[in-house]
Amino acid sequence: MRNISTTGRKKPFGFGIIKADPAGIRYNASTLCFDSNAMHATDYDLVICGAGPVGCALALQLAQLAPDPSRIALIGRPMPEHSTVTPGDPRALALNHGSAMLLKGVQAWPETGLATMETVHVSQQGRLGRALIEASELQVPFLGAVIRYDTVLRTLHAAIARSPIHFLHADIDATKSLQQANLIVTDQGQFSTRVRVLSDGVRPQGMHRNYKQHGVISTLRSQLPKKGWAYERFTKNGPFALLPHPDGDDLFALVWCNPPEIAANLAAMPEEEFNRHAQAAFGSRMGxxxxxxxxxxFPLSLYAGATLPDHHTVAIGNAAQTLHPVAGQGLNLGLRDAAQLAQVLRPWLACPTNDAAPVLAHYANTRRQDRWLTLGVTDILPRVFSTTNPLLQHACGLGLLGMDLFAATKNSLATHLLQGTRI
Structure with a gap:
């Protein structure tokens, strides 16, 4: 077991005053909150397993809220110092406005290397009806931004390096760790903790749906680009999404969902032939x-597992759920997990010797609505719009038309996709 010195560290102490956090958790500020080595029976108060975007975002928020951030650790591997991203790299992330505000709040929002989205055009191939979602209608400066994964993670890791959080460069043995409560097993040793947060590296166990679709990702150049526009087009085989790419105003990140055999053929066919297929699916609106x-x-599946694998372990981000890429909600939902967990943990961080189980249970309860609503939307949309039933196809088209005509309905859905459901 790794021993951590606590010499000279100041701990908060209270005077028996009952306090409450914004989420409604009540705690006694005097309970075991004295500056003594006895309270450090573990290496850390909280350990985040996974140094991807969600784990890093949580660590940075906790660094702002915790009286002693050095009692928090992030375990994972840093990005290689000299890795490069080639122009047109298709690995791009769509971060909505709420995620942008979160990352700006922890000084981890890239100021360059991004392409903002002001308008989202939603349509259905071969059917009437379309909907436009515009930032101006929702009174936000932009709906979201597309950023390379490399850029997002480098910015977050740089912010972690400036924080007092301990970034432990190690690979986690998830199997051994989950077999032992309050213990993290890595290739660099093992670490004890009061609360364990799983953010990535562990596939959720529970609900699973195989969409029998694979996503083709690449970058396309448009002859007649519309700056700030993103497109979600539902085809008979699956969604076809084009998002503005940070590498150029005429470039768009492509995510095209198809049955596995069709996706494999699209990936292997000559470029000119691929271009013809893409043009037929999308149309001529951008030349x-x-x-x-x-x-x-990559294969498309839904996985959703327990938020609380045990009383002192909480799963967020990809460790809690992986979604169909329609509407680009996966990472955004994970960042909302991190934001709400940080706020719910705030009172416990002041008295970490208190039992965290009630606090984590409260978190799981508050996340339920946003989590399952987002899972439901991203699960239903690709299946409904891929139907071969002509009546249902027309109904979907009318639904898009109705959304465009009735702003309240459209804006309600768009607001959820922008920032989720908050309790």
Whole structure:
């Protein structure tokens, strides 16, 4: 077991006053909150397993809230110092306005290397009806931004390096760790903790749906680009999404969902043939489309597991759920997990010797509505719009038209996709 010196560290202490946090958790500020080595029976008060975007975002928020951030650790591998991203790299993330505000709040929002989205155009191939979601209608400066994964993670890791959080460079043995309560087992040793947060590296166990679709990702160049516009087009085989790419105003990140055999053929076919298929699926609204980057394929599945694997372990982000990429909600939902967990943990951080189980249970309860509503929307949309039933296809088209005509309905859904449901 790793021993951590606590010499000279100041701990908060109270005078028996009952306090409450914004989420409604009550605690006694005098309970075991004295500056003594006895309270450090563990290496850390809280350990975050996974140094991806969600784990880093949580660590930075906790660094702002915790009286002693050095009692918090983030375990994972840093990005290689000299890795580069080639122009047109298709690995791009769509972060909504709420996620942007979160990252700005922890000084981890990239000021360059991003492309903002002001308008989202939603349509259905071969059917009437379309909907426009515009930032001005929702009174926000932009709906979201598309940023390379490399850029997001480098910015977050740089912010972690400036914080008092301990970034332990190690690989986690998830199997051994989950078999032992309050213990993290890594290739660099093991660490004890009062609360364990799983943010990535562990597949959720529980609900699973195989969509029998694979996503083709690449970068396309548009002959007639519309700056700030993103497109979600539902085809008979699955959603076809084009998002403004940070590498150029005429470049768009492509996510194209198809049955596995069709996706494999699209990835392997010559570029000119691929361009024809992409043009047929999307239409001519942005002129000719041409692929400029290699095509990659990944399977699409839904996984959703328990928020609380045990009383002192909480799962967030990809460790809690992985979603269909329609509407780009996966990372945004994970960042909302991190934001709400940080706020619910705030009173416990002042008295970490208190039992965290009631606080974590409260977190799981408050996240339920936003989590399952987002899971439901991203699960239903691709299945409904991929139907071969002509009546249902027309109904979907009418639904898009109705959304565009009735702003309240459209804006309600768009607001949820922008910032989730908050309790």
């Amino acid at each position: 000719n489309l041409s692929v400029v980057e290699k095509r990659s394929v």
